[in-house]
Amino acid sequence: MNLTVLNPLFVSLLPLAAAPILFHLLFRLRKQPRVFSTLMFFHRLDPRLNARRRLREYLILLLRLLLLVALLLALARPSWLGRGKEGSVAMVLVLDNSGSMSGRGREGLPKLNDAVATARTLLARLRPRDSAALVLLVDDPAIPPPPGLSTDLGPLRAVLDRATETEAGGSVARALERAFRLLEASDATRFEVRIVSDLQEEKWRVTPVNLAAPRRGTSVVVHRVASAPVTEANLGVLGVAPPARPLPAGRRAPIEVSLANTTAFDCTARLSWSDDAGHQGAQELAVPRQSAKRIAVTLPPLEPGFHWLSLRIEGDGFPADNRAAAGFWCAEKKPALFLGESETFGQLPLALSPGGEGRFSGVVPAFLPAGALADRLRERSPAFLVLSWEQLLSLSDGPGLSRRRVREFVEAGGSALVVPGVNATDSARPWPEWLTVQPGRFQAPAQGLNWVVLNPGHLLFQDLRDERGDVTLKNVKVLRFAPLRPGPQDIPLAGLEDGRVILAEQRLGRGVLFVSGVALDSRWTTLPLKPGFLAFAQNMALGGASAAASATSVVAGERLPALPANGKPIRVQTLAGSPLDWKGRPADLPGLPRAGMYSITAGEEILRVAVRSSEREGHQQFLDTDELPALGKLAYSVRGAPGAAAAADEDRLLAKSWDLGLPLLLLALAAWFTEGWLANPPPLGRDRPGGPGPVASRGSIPRRERSHAAHVA
């Protein structure tokens, strides 16, 4: 038969078209005849009134039947395949290679195998003059499909041969838009988009926004790849938290890993890891059903430099959400230079290096006289420079002298702190003109004042915020201080309860200069007595290096947030994970579809990217209906995977078809209008000639509303 329908449901509703007949019969049965004295006047009006009335009734009934039938058929989207043996087909295969396709199919093999087999079957049905193209749901830089439609199907089959599961989610809308765009340039007589997917809810229940419309006459067919029932637990990696600032070299590095078991089964699995230095480890995990867990992986001491960690969960029921990577820096120990004696700086040297050797912080305090500063800065760059107000003013400010060297050190990207000495009695003057944070006079209120954080989001308070984002440094008293007046470009960091600033940051060149109005000593403030003081002091000393502490982290398939923008071509290479060596323009780089550690090189610039698998791919819920929200208002049909036995000539016939939906809709509209016209005719005899004229009133009866009582009584 040369007719096919895209929505067979409406064909099954065709018996409903008989409803008007039923209503007609029921109405006739229920209609009580009204007794009337004579029908003479009606027959005088029109002797054939009854016959015409019946004819019109049957016509209306017929039109209503036609309306319903045409409407149902229009909704069924029939296509006339009369020219099925002519013309050519342009087919775009959309292959779902997302992480969910690594789950098991009906035969126990990965569903991607079934999907590839389906795609092969569809390609095999094409005739020599037909063209095809392949769109992957998840872009895979390792196997780029041939661009555009082609009658040479060899490259497409080669891509299918190399297609492997990714660990990313992909976008149905984006893949469809690409498929529709490919069909725009085709001169074939029929256009098809064949989607082969397992219809995972995470991707297919998403309602698209402004989904592009396909070329007119395009048929969209979704081939469902069956999924095996879930019988095993699945553990996925939710995230890896690398250290926020460079780890001290030689120190064990704790890495926090978040895991989740989204299935209805308790999970026992193993987390194995390896790093760039060849260290490996593993630990057993037990995660109850529908729960999450955080564990810490502790790496052995590492050398200074960039390091990565690759993680993998083994032993669960789904592989595509099991891998993750993290990259981070290890820094060698650096000195924190204190200009003057250690007693001048209170508890700050101890906070920066509690053991004195920098084992935990990577910073080793060193005290030197003011005169040795210039030579020391020339010799080796410190991690942090601390000097008191008095010493800052005591340094000479001429060319090549110490105060100028301090400024140059900060402008070159260093961090420095200017703080009152423990024994300071008055704010010194004159203040250097390049220092925009100006101090006031020392004050010592009897009861002290509360210390208040003015900029909780600042890097200085990292690790000191609770889950709500509040800084945990509370109930800090300031017993003695000199209020500060920050310049317009300076950042107030901490102050007093009355709003006065006592700690501010001044950006100077590429570096940071902290100015404190209070000595970091327990005689000036209770801050050194608080547990968070160590993190506070170390953040201040190492804050400048935080931005480069770790690699960029993304989920597989996501666009990279920042690629090198120097205009040079980039090269993507795998450091850990699936091998990849990709070269091209930054705009052409798709998301990285598999977990691992990658380096992206653009000339001298290197970006390191840690990719983890998408945990959403581990959600084992699939749409088993023919309603696919991700396709929005597109007309489509859902079918099973066409096996070899089902490779009939169905698609041959689809080579050229006529969409009968619109003609049927027009027919329904015409039936509707005609029915309305017939069912509501103008009143009969309005313009009939020979009317009685004005004399008629002489024969009419005057209306009287008199009761029957007046009649005879």
Add this chain to the structure above:
Amino acid sequence: MPQAYKYLPPELADRLRNLTVSVRRPVEGARQGTHRSPHHGASVEFADYREYARGDPPNRIDWAVYARTDRHVIRRYQEETNLRGYLLLDTSESMRFKEAGPLTKLEYASFLAAGLMYILINQSDAAALTLFHQAERRRFAPVGTLEGLRPMLLALEQAEPAGRSHIEEALHEIAEQVHARSLVILISDLLEEPAGILRGIQHLHHNRHEVLVLHVLDPAELQPNLTGWMELRELETGSRLIIQGDELREAYGREVERYLEELRRGCVGCLADYRLVDTRTPVEEALHLRWGRAG
């Protein structure tokens, strides 16, 4: 009255007592009465003169005329006689209809017939009654007394609507049977083609009868409530018709008016009195409008 009749209760009789019936044309009665006769006779109503003929009583010569004209003429007086009223009451099936009015058309027509007969007898005239439909005629000879009226009143109470009307046929029959000039009163819904009815009336008119047509209709027949789809069944024939009331309402009203006008014009052409009454009109008023009160 020995007992109360359904269609002539004492209250109605009291109110009708002062009503009279008169005719425009001469009638031929059996007794002396109050109506003009086509014949001349002894009365106080001067008619004309005629030449004296041999055998005429000499005392009837008008000597005053002789003195002026030298001719012997005799003064003639208009004879006055009583009136015979023949009531034709339609008892066809369509007279059973009642919708907007309080009574069926036959009940209402029976009130009219009883009232008319009472008026006639009360003014010393005679009344006769014929109940007719297609298959049956029930005739009552003219009576001039209230006692004689009793069988007719009882017949009215027993009358049941049946069959079709065939009014023309009934009119031709009465025209052939009644030779003396009389008053013929037709009480019917006249639901037939007007041409046939008018032929019957013309026949009566040709036989010099005075004809009065009382056209009784239910208000719902004049302005029926035609709304939506409805299936109508005709009383007399049982035939059915499905109509869309809204579509026909206006045209129906025009058609009824056209039909009434045709009847009215036809009656005027035959010098017959035509009166349309609906069943909501009080009987006394319907009779009063046609005939004036005595005195």
